[in-house]
Amino acid sequence: MDFLSKNLPYLLAGISVGGQYALIAIGYTMVYGILRLINFAHGDIFMVAGLVLIYSTTVFPLYISIPLTIIVTVILGMSIEKIAYRPLRNSPRMSVMISAIGVSYLLQNLALYITGGLAQVYPTIPFISSPITIGPATTKVVTILTPILMIILVIGLMQLINHTKIGMAMRSVSTDFETSRLMGINVNNVISMTFVIGSFLAAIGSLLYFSNYPSVIPTSGGMPGLKAFVAAVFGGIGSIPGAVIGAMLIGIVENLIKGVGWTTFSDAFTFVLLIFVLLFKPTGLFGEAATDKV
Amino acid sequence: MSDKNKNVASTGNTVGKVTSAGGPGFGNKREDGLSGRILLKVSDLKVSYGGIEAVRGISFDVPEGEIVTLIGANGAGKSSTLRSIVGLEKPSAGSITFNGMELTSMGTEQIVKNGITLVPEGRRVFVNLSVYENLRMGAYLRNDDLSKDLDWVYSLFPRLKERHWQAAGTLSGGEQQMLAIARALMSRPQMIMMDEPSLGLAPIIVQEVFDIIREINRQGMTILLVEQNANMALKAADKGYVMETGRITLSGSGMDLAENQEVKEAYLGKARK
Ligand SMILES: Nc1ncnc2c1ncn2[C@@H]1O[C@H](COP(=O)(O)OP(=O)(O)O)[C@@H](O)[C@H]1O
Numbered sequence: 001m002d003f004l005s006k007n008l009p010y011l012l013a014g015i016s017v018g019g020q021y022a023l024i025a026i027g028y029t030m031v032y033g034i035l036r037l038i039n040f041a042h043g044d045i046f047m048v049a050g051l052v053l054i055y056s057t058t059v060f061p062l063y064i065s066i067p068l069t070i071i072v073t074v075i076l077g078m079s080i081e082k083i084a085y086r087p088l089r090n091s092p093r094m095s096v097m098i099s100a101i102g103v104s105y106l107l108q109n110l111a112l113y114i115t116g117g118l119a120q121v122y123p124t125i126p127f128i129s130s131p132i133t134i135g136p137a138t139t140k141v142v143t144i145l146t147p148i149l150m151i152i153l154v155i156g157l158m159q160l161i162n163h164t165k166i167g168m169a170m171r172s173v174s175t176d177f178e179t180s181r182l183m184g185i186n187v188n189n190v191i192s193m194t195f196v197i198g199s200f201l202a203a204i205g206s207l208l209y210f211s212n213y214p215s216v217i218p219t220s221g222g223m224p225g226l227k228a229f230v231a232a233v234f235g236g237i238g239s240i241p242g243a244v245i246g247a248m249l250i251g252i253v254e255n256l257i258k259g260v261g262w263t264t265f266s267d268a269f270t271f272v273l274l275i276f277v278l279l280f281k282p283t284g285l286f287g288e289a290a291t292d293k294v
Numbered sequence: 295m296s297d298k299n300k301n302v303a304s305t306g307n308t309v310g311k312v313t314s315a316g317g318p319g320f321g322n323k324r325e326d327g328l329s330g331r332i333l334l335k336v337s338d339l340k341v342s343y344g345g346i347e348a349v350r351g352i353s354f355d356v357p358e359g360e361i362v363t364l365i366g367a368n369g370a371g372k373s374s375t376l377r378s379i380v381g382l383e384k385p386s387a388g389s390i391t392f393n394g395m396e397l398t399s400m401g402t403e404q405i406v407k408n409g410i411t412l413v414p415e416g417r418r419v420f421v422n423l424s425v426y427e428n429l430r431m432g433a434y435l436r437n438d439d440l441s442k443d444l445d446w447v448y449s450l451f452p453r454l455k456e457r458h459w460q461a462a463g464t465l466s467g468g469e470q471q472m473l474a475i476a477r478a479l480m481s482r483p484q485m486i487m488m489d490e491p492s493l494g495l496a497p498i499i500v501q502e503v504f505d506i507i508r509e510i511n512r513q514g515m516t517i518l519l520v521e522q523n524a525n526m527a528l529k530a531a532d533k534g535y536v537m538e539t540g541r542i543t544l545s546g547s548g549m550d551l552a553e554n555q556e557v558k559e560a561y562l563g564k565a566r567k
């Protein structure tokens with residue numbers, strides 16, 4: 001009991017951060033599922049979403065800024081696919097990966113240019129930043145809101161993928177481009193759709209994540225992006241439930257480690273986990289057994 | 295079926311050597327009273343991969359309501375021909391018309407919309423989708439009620455009905471081939487093309503596949519069939535073309551080709567050494 005009350009704040013923080021990682025991780029895992037591409041720019045898309053909200057709140061009220069941020073992020077994700085990945089559709093996968101790394105640096109440097117290298121203060125979003133008391137712990141509403149919102153979004157996404165025609169088309173395209181085309185499926189549109197979904201979730205994740213932080217800098221997407229990526233690998237890249245479980249695990253464990261007082265090692269945990277997964281179960285929790293494309 | 299064979303036989307000895315790239319002299323003359331309207335017309339088609347010319351200027355027709363077969367050894371260019379008809383490969387020269395429409399400038403999606411479907415080599419069912427979902431994907435471009443067509447394909451392939459919710463990847467090779475054909479039929483095509491549907495199947499299953507091909511044709515479907523199993527294909531076909539290294543070297547009615555000495559030697563198990 002004493003242990004619980006002492007660690008409850010960390011556990012809550014873990015669940016919350018885990019939920020935010022999950023929203024990012026789904027973008028990695030879906031894009032990988034369909035293109036066999038690790039979208040290195042995804043973490044930076046998440047960072048850009050943070051900056052877009054900051055700049056738009058200087059002009060618009062929040063009820064406009066938030067939807068605007070989501071729309072801009074979605075358009076950004078879609079455009080990156082169209083401009084940087086689509087022309088390389090028939091190139092070796094390594095080329096697309098290098099293109100993704102290029103986009104990542106481009107976004108970071110663009111952000112550096114626009115922000116002038118100064119940390120940009122993230123606005124306080126009322127309600128989700130209000131304090132809330134749960135048992136012995138006092139925290140922000142966002143802590144509780146994140147896992148709830150994440151679960152609702154994931155259920156909605158699973159419904160879409162498993163029970164709609166576009167979802168079926170997404171699963172078809174993820175196994176076989178050419179045969180999907182023979183069905184009359186527009187493969188490019190389906191791929192765009194996965195980028196739309198991934199960027200949408202990253203934008204939501206960014207709203208929740210950055211409301212816990214004072215500011216956004218051009219490299220703000222790096223760490224959460226990396227952790228979400230490890231979560232996706234741990235869960236079995238390509239699997240959405242896997243990504244969610246991996247993200248929750250990473251979020252909770254790194255915060256419990258902080259609770260024990262080993263804050264310095266909390267980030268290291270993620271990378272130790274990555275090494276162990278790659279060594280002992282490279283396909284992750286729910287990964288398909290090496291049914292690689294080509 | 296029996297009267298069809300008689301009709302084909304009555305066209306007489308029409309096996310002709312094709313020497314030039316030009317089409318064989320079939321025209322659409324038929325003596326059996328069927329319209330024989332040319333549905334698909336391929337003229338001087340060439341397909342290249344890099345510097346390699348896989349199809350070197352072939353011409354052939356597929357009349358409405360008939361089974362036309364393209365036979366030939368591995369690497370002859372049969373798959374390349376089918377793939378370019380459905381827009382998966384871009385021909386380097388030549389024309390392909392379907393119902394008078396030029397297909398070479400269209401994308402696959404549009405070609406499928408216009409009524410052509412391909413059962414690809416190696417079946418290529420969506421292994422992680424259920425049988426039912428595979429059929430739904432076959433009808434991807436349709437927005438009308440599918441229940442009639444589902445009933446129809448399930449009546450053609452009762453074994454698929456029993457496996458309605460089973461993942462396609464868990465089906466046997468023969469069942470996967472049936473599913474690939476059923477999936478193609480779900481688009482309600484005007485013409486169905488099949489790339490080696492008997493490949494890798496047990497003889498009894500091959501027989502079943504060919505029975506289905508005949509049955510679908512009997513119900514009015516135009517079929518362009520590519521096979522290495524020349525014997526079965528020629529027996530089922532109204533018209534046959536023999537492909538060798540990117541060229542059509544022989545053509546004729548299915549019956550006549552099956553009796554042709556060169557074909558027998560090359561493809562019907564009496565190969566000369
Ligand atoms: N994607 C490709 N890239 C390069 N060469 C190819 C490709 N597809 C087929 N070929 C070549 O084209 C020729 C014809 O192949 P194909 O049309 O598959 O013949 P078939 O179906 O009659 O066996 C072969 O020599 C094959 O190696």
Ligand SMILES: [Mg+2]
Pocket residue numbers: 369372373374415489490
């Ligand atoms: Mg072939």
